[in-house]
Amino acid sequence: MAPPSPLPPATTGSGLHGRLALITGSTGGIGHAVASRLAAAGCHLVLHGLEAPAAAGPAVRALAGRHGVQARYIRADLAHRPEVEALAADAGPVDILINNAACRHFAPIEAMPPEDWDADLAVNLSAAFHLIRLTLPGMRARGWGRIVNMSSIYGLVGGTGRVGYVTTKTALIGLTRAVALETAQSGITCNALCPGTTLTPNIEGRIRAIMAESGLDRPAADARFLAGKQPTGRFVEAEAVGAMVAFLCGEAGRDITGAALPMDGAWSAA
Numbered sequence: 001m002a003p004p005s006p007l008p009p010a011t012t013g014s015g016l017h018g019r020l021a022l023i024t025g026s027t028g029g030i031g032h033a034v035a036s037r038l039a040a041a042g043c044h045l046v047l048h049g050l051e052a053p054a055a056a057g058p059a060v061r062a063l064a065g066r067h068g069v070q071a072r073y074i075r076a077d078l079a080h081r082p083e084v085e086a087l088a089a090d091a092g093p094v095d096i097l098i099n100n101a102a103c104r105h106f107a108p109i110e111a112m113p114p115e116d117w118d119a120d121l122a123v124n125l126s127a128a129f130h131l132i133r134l135t136l137p138g139m140r141a142r143g144w145g146r147i148v149n150m151s152s153i154y155g156l157v158g159g160t161g162r163v164g165y166v167t168t169k170t171a172l173i174g175l176t177r178a179v180a181l182e183t184a185q186s187g188i189t190c191n192a193l194c195p196g197t198t199l200t201p202n203i204e205g206r207i208r209a210i211m212a213e214s215g216l217d218r219p220a221a222d223a224r225f226l227a228g229k230q231p232t233g234r235f236v237e238a239e240a241v242g243a244m245v246a247f248l249c250g251e252a253g254r255d256i257t258g259a260a261l262p263m264d265g266a267w268s269a270a
Contacts, residue, residue, distance in 0.1 A: 084126075125172060155192065
């Protein structure tokens with residue numbers, strides 16, 4: 001891959017304008033909402049996903065054009081360490097790292113295929129570790145950096161049938177705390193966000209299946225799906241998660257580090 005063209009430098013005292021942000025899993029859902037909010041704040045973007053570059057191109061160009069920033073897309077399978085390392089190298093001098101990409105497999109622990117467990121560990125946890133270790137030296141050299149690890153409500157509470165996801169999202173919080181302490185006096189912060197249920201394409205499909213199978217209307221199907229989850233009775237908006245990431249990365253978030261912040265409609269409080 002050809003080296004990226006030089007980016008305009010971040011302007012001193014201007015917050016996020018001119019910073020370079022790498023957001024994994026950012027062609028849709030929460031990752032794309034985070035990328036949009038960071039672009040609106042003036043960040044240049046490196047988006048990541050598993051789609052072919054041609055398929056991701058329109059969304060990347062739309063973000064760049066809408067906000068007047070530079071945006072690139074890099075495909076990488078985070079289950080494979082060489083591809084994680086290539087992603088970090090190709091991204092360039094990253095100021096902001098958002099570890100958002102995740103996979104999940106559903107099965108009781110005794111029925112979970114070992115390869116699914118290995119994939120959850122690799123994508124959800126090890127990829128975050130490797131990207132942090134590879135981007136952190138540059139952040140230290142520049143005296144500024146922001147790392148946000150996208151944990152989950154399942155990093156704060158348990159759940160059945162998803163042992164790999166619960167384990168890795170919980171471990172991300174431990175990784176966050178360790179990195180925050182190691183970087184506490186360096187101008188770098190590291191935090192974890194723990195969103196509840198957002199209306200992703202996967203969940204949209206599950207709700208439509210409930211409607212088809214039960215004859216429920218949309219509000220009733222939403223309520224059934226959210227039963228026992230968010231006490232607010234509504235989905236967490238991806239745009240709200242994006243806004244929280246932008247807040248943590250900005251000047252107002254300078255002294256927030258090592259935190260695991262729930263955005264779960266009081267689920268973890270119940």
